[in-house]
Amino acid sequence: MTHSVRIRMRRWHRSAGALAAIGVLLLVVTGMLLNHAPSLGLDQRPVRADWVLDRYGIQIAAPMGYFVAPFWISVSGGQLYVDANAAGTLDRLRGAVTLEGMIFAGGGDALVVLDGAGHRIDQLDRASLPGAIDAIAASADRVLIETGELWHASDSSLLAWTPSAAPDAVTGARPLPVSLARAVVADARSRQLNWERVLLDLHSGRLLGAWGPWVVDVFALLFALLAVSGFWLWLRSRHRPRA
Structure with missing residues (x-):
């Protein structure tokens, strides 16, 4: 393989590695939190963020x-x-x-x-x-x-x-009364979802919608390509004649 091809391969490897780092960081953080979800009480902690509840389409009528x-x-x-x-x-x-x-x-x-x-x-x-x-x-x-x-x-x-x-x-x-109804609905709505479920869906990509799991699969494929290219570059460096 020519010297210019090796240079392009190294540049691609660095760029892909920077992009993959985002996925790695996301999977590592969510994975660690999920491993300790019971001790952290995440399975019992309701979600009160309206934008997250809206993402799940959780709506409750005023009682x-x-x-x-x-x-x-x-x-x-x-x-x-x-x-x-x-x-x-x-x-x-x-x-x-x-x-x-x-x-x-x-x-x-x-x-x-x-x-x-x-x-x-x-x-x-x-x-x-x-x-x-x-x-x-x-x-x-x-x-x-x-x-x-x-x-x-x-x-x-x-x-x-x-x-x-x-x-x-x-x-x-x-x-x-209007103010009481709002408080009741807000509390009831939050009890429909806990943070463990959110982390599970974020970890699997499902929180991003129908395309979420495909995004995670792309990152997984990118990890595999990085491993192969990194191993190949390492082999080439070992067999390259020393000056």
Whole structure:
């Protein structure tokens, strides 16, 4: 091979190496972080950056809620909220009432019990309920729930339910105050994605969209070519006559 070809090969090798360094650095940093993701808590750390959430197309509609003085009770993104504070998971919310200093909120197959400060203290699942909850009300010292077209009243310990007449009034859901709705949506939205998932997608290139994995493949091919060209240049330098 001529001297000019060797010079061009060395120039290409240096230029390609500089470009490949970007990919190497990205893979090394994301790889190291992923290896220690559990200890760093990345699998539990929600993403609050709007541009990242927008990249994933994560959108949550403003929830409706129930005002149980002094709190607003709502559900967003599978989370039960007392004002803007998450209080555990709940798929659906069909009502919320206060009774004897306690708050009862639920829907579907779950009835959640909160204390007067809005802290979750208990939950009744489908096995402890007469059916799926369509509405909740309170009458005297009893919690009432509607299942289908039937109303049921609880005993004082919430262990037994008996058929009951429909309550005089049932409070419907209302839009949350604008500032509160924004805070609830922002928190619920962030809980749909954690930083471990973002790093995994960045490491594989999927964060860049449909072309992302191809970009990573190009870098991998570039690494291979650099290894081959570097080995070839090393061999040529060993066999070159010494001055």
